[in-house]
Amino acid sequence: MLLIPVSDLIERLRERGARSVALQFPAGLARQAPGTAAALRDAGFEVVVSGDPCYGGCDLALDALLYADVLVHFGHAPVEERPNVIYEPVRFDFDVTVLEKALPLLTGLRVGLVTTVQHVHLLGAMAAFLRDHGIEAVVAPGDGRTPIPGQVLGCNFAAARATGADEILFVGTGVFHPIGIRLATRARVVALDPYTREAQEVDADRLVRRRAAVMEKARDAANYGIIVSTKSGQQRMDLARRLASLSDRAFLVAMREVSPAEMLDLGFGAYVNTACPRLAYDDQIRFPVPVLTPPEFEILCGARDWDDYTIDEYLAP
Amino acid sequence: MLLIPVSDLIERLRERGARSVALQFPAGLARQAPGTAAALRDAGFEVVVSGDPCYGGCDLALDALLYADVLVHFGHAPVEERPNVIYEPVRFDFDVTVLEKALPLLTGLRVGLVTTVQHVHLLGAMAAFLRDHGIEAVVAPGDGRTPIPGQVLGCNFAAARATGADEILFVGTGVFHPIGIRLATRARVVALDPYTREAQEVDADRLVRRRAAVMEKARDAANYGIIVSTKSGQQRMDLARRLASLSDRAFLVAMREVSPAEMLDLGFGAYVNTACPRLAYDDQIRFPVPVLTPPEFEILCGARDWDDYTIDEYLAP
Numbered sequence: 001m002l003l004i005p006v007s008d009l010i011e012r013l014r015e016r017g018a019r020s021v022a023l024q025f026p027a028g029l030a031r032q033a034p035g036t037a038a039a040l041r042d043a044g045f046e047v048v049v050s051g052d053p054c055y056g057g058c059d060l061a062l063d064a065l066l067y068a069d070v071l072v073h074f075g076h077a078p079v080e081e082r083p084n085v086i087y088e089p090v091r092f093d094f095d096v097t098v099l100e101k102a103l104p105l106l107t108g109l110r111v112g113l114v115t116t117v118q119h120v121h122l123l124g125a126m127a128a129f130l131r132d133h134g135i136e137a138v139v140a141p142g143d144g145r146t147p148i149p150g151q152v153l154g155c156n157f158a159a160a161r162a163t164g165a166d167e168i169l170f171v172g173t174g175v176f177h178p179i180g181i182r183l184a185t186r187a188r189v190v191a192l193d194p195y196t197r198e199a200q201e202v203d204a205d206r207l208v209r210r211r212a213a214v215m216e217k218a219r220d221a222a223n224y225g226i227i228v229s230t231k232s233g234q235q236r237m238d239l240a241r242r243l244a245s246l247s248d249r250a251f252l253v254a255m256r257e258v259s260p261a262e263m264l265d266l267g268f269g270a271y272v273n274t275a276c277p278r279l280a281y282d283d284q285i286r287f288p289v290p291v292l293t294p295p296e297f298e299i300l301c302g303a304r305d306w307d308d309y310t311i312d313e314y315l316a317p
Numbered sequence: 318m319l320l321i322p323v324s325d326l327i328e329r330l331r332e333r334g335a336r337s338v339a340l341q342f343p344a345g346l347a348r349q350a351p352g353t354a355a356a357l358r359d360a361g362f363e364v365v366v367s368g369d370p371c372y373g374g375c376d377l378a379l380d381a382l383l384y385a386d387v388l389v390h391f392g393h394a395p396v397e398e399r400p401n402v403i404y405e406p407v408r409f410d411f412d413v414t415v416l417e418k419a420l421p422l423l424t425g426l427r428v429g430l431v432t433t434v435q436h437v438h439l440l441g442a443m444a445a446f447l448r449d450h451g452i453e454a455v456v457a458p459g460d461g462r463t464p465i466p467g468q469v470l471g472c473n474f475a476a477a478r479a480t481g482a483d484e485i486l487f488v489g490t491g492v493f494h495p496i497g498i499r500l501a502t503r504a505r506v507v508a509l510d511p512y513t514r515e516a517q518e519v520d521a522d523r524l525v526r527r528r529a530a531v532m533e534k535a536r537d538a539a540n541y542g543i544i545v546s547t548k549s550g551q552q553r554m555d556l557a558r559r560l561a562s563l564s565d566r567a568f569l570v571a572m573r574e575v576s577p578a579e580m581l582d583l584g585f586g587a588y589v590n591t592a593c594p595r596l597a598y599d600d601q602i603r604f605p606v607p608v609l610t611p612p613e614f615e616i617l618c619g620a621r622d623w624d625d626y627t628i629d630e631y632l633a634p
């Protein structure tokens with residue numbers, strides 16, 4: 001059974017005059033690849049499936065365009081528009097009455113409401129549910145990397161900040177996004193997982209303590225590799241250059257996949273990550289040496305105060 | 318201590334008018350990165366080190382050229398010329414009298430002589446040693462992917478074939494190259510490791526038996542992913558398309574790093590690898606499903622006879 005309907009996609013590919021098409025799926029949708037490829041081949045297209053890792057709309061398989069007229073990127077909204085790329089976000093539904101689980105945790109009558117791309121189509125219904133329970137939900141537009149009002153990414157909380165609310169309700173899975181919102185906005189943040197039906201107020205203190213320990217380990221490194229990504233939507237070279245200028249011991253390192261094996265091979269004592277901001281937070285446990293965020297390296301070099309500790313965000317230029 | 322002398326390189330970079338330079342090292346030389354980067358930075362260049370995996374001259378960090386005027390690729394000879402790439406092969410010496418260890422295994426008075434790029438500067442001395450012991454050594458030019466006479470790659474044995482000899486002496490480490498030469502030329506092959514000082518006649522039978530078992534496992538796969546590389550020197554799309562046309566169950570899959578995790582995510586029952594030929598032979602043990610070479614898939618589809626089993630070579634177009 002195909003999760004992904006292709007009839008509308010076939011229509012749009014034909015309108016563009018595409019003859020060959022590359023398909024890209026994030027890991028959670030990758031099992032859809034053989035079936036989707038077969039359906040498009042039956043419709044007359046030459047099909048190439050991208051088999052590279054894919055973590056977001058920032059991570060386009062542009063080199064598959066070597067072999068195809070158009071790239072179809074499933075599962076994410078655009079973080080940037082590209083002429084030969086079609087984005088096909090995939091919707092995941094839930095019953096919005098699950099929001100009743102969050103009601104006891106909300107303290108005010110006005111709340112900022114945000115979610116991730118697979119649930120943005122439910123924002124209207126969620127806001128209506130809250131209104132019916134006497135709470136005004138504010139859904140605000142983010143920036144150019146989050147084109148849908150109320151949409152946040154793991155690296156971009158502009159749509160939360162823009163609500164101007166003292167209390168934010170995040171509906172989605174995992175605690176990374178709500179902790180990021182907490183650090184980015186300093187608002188009170190309630191997270192509701194619509195599948196486990198669990199609601200909780202999130203706290204960033206544990207993350208900050210853990211990161212302080214990583215920073216201490218990085219302090220005496222013989223040298224620092226400042227990682228700059230070569231992925232389509234993660235190229236923060238200006239930031240990387242500025243960070244490299246903070247220390248004589250810092251060198252620029254270009255990477256596509258930020259990988260423990262290559263970190264070890266190159267042998268830098270610590271790294272600073274300007275690629276996907278989540279990597280330093282989520283994957284330190286996989287890394288052989290400390291990997292800092294840009295604000296953390298600024299603190300280490302005396303270019304930022306500890307009181308200004310913040311989450312690394314990748315905002316639209 | 319720097320293994321890599323940079324004074325001559327600095328000269329050439331200045332002649333080109335380069336202001337920024339990207340450095341790429343294979344894993345075995347990666348520890349030279351911080352020191353080499355520092356030396357070039359002291360000479361006035363902006364330096365970016367490539368932190369992506371690198372397995373050969375076929376695997377250029379072209380996307381690091383986003384951030385640099387010139388890419389310097391260490392450790393390999395060119396498999397293709399590119400305007401903004403400088404190749405810096407690295408020499409590894411040994412005492413050529415080690416060839417005495419191979420003499421008892423040679424049966425004729427004429428032998429084809431081949432080695433890998435890090436030792437090609439010793440071919441003259443090796444041929445002289447053999448001549449002094451009554452053996453004519455034939456060193457022959459390969460093809461466009463092996464620009465130095467007598468040089469073989471793990472995917473290209475043209476310089477062995479071109480000797481026309483019934484007996485080939487391979488001097489270098491590992492058994493992969495000599496087994497490949499055996500399969501590609503059907504000549505008798507003697508391998509000498511100049512560091513362990515061990516010489517042996519190589520036999521391809523075990524490899525072929527192992528591969529036959531992998532082919533049997535692949536026979537009943539529900540579908541096949543035909544892997545086509547996006548790396549600079551591994552793009553065999555014509556071959557991949559021809560292979561895909563042999564089976565309705567075959568789909569093209571574009572990959573940069575041929576990775577077990579992504580194979581599993583996509584869920585094809587077996588793969589056929591047109592990227593680096595060595596992957597199917599060397600890395601089957603890492604892969605979750607059978608990965609065939611192009612000739613093996615042809616045999617499976619009835620498009621080639623078992624008697625024509627051969628090693629997958631990537632020859633110059």
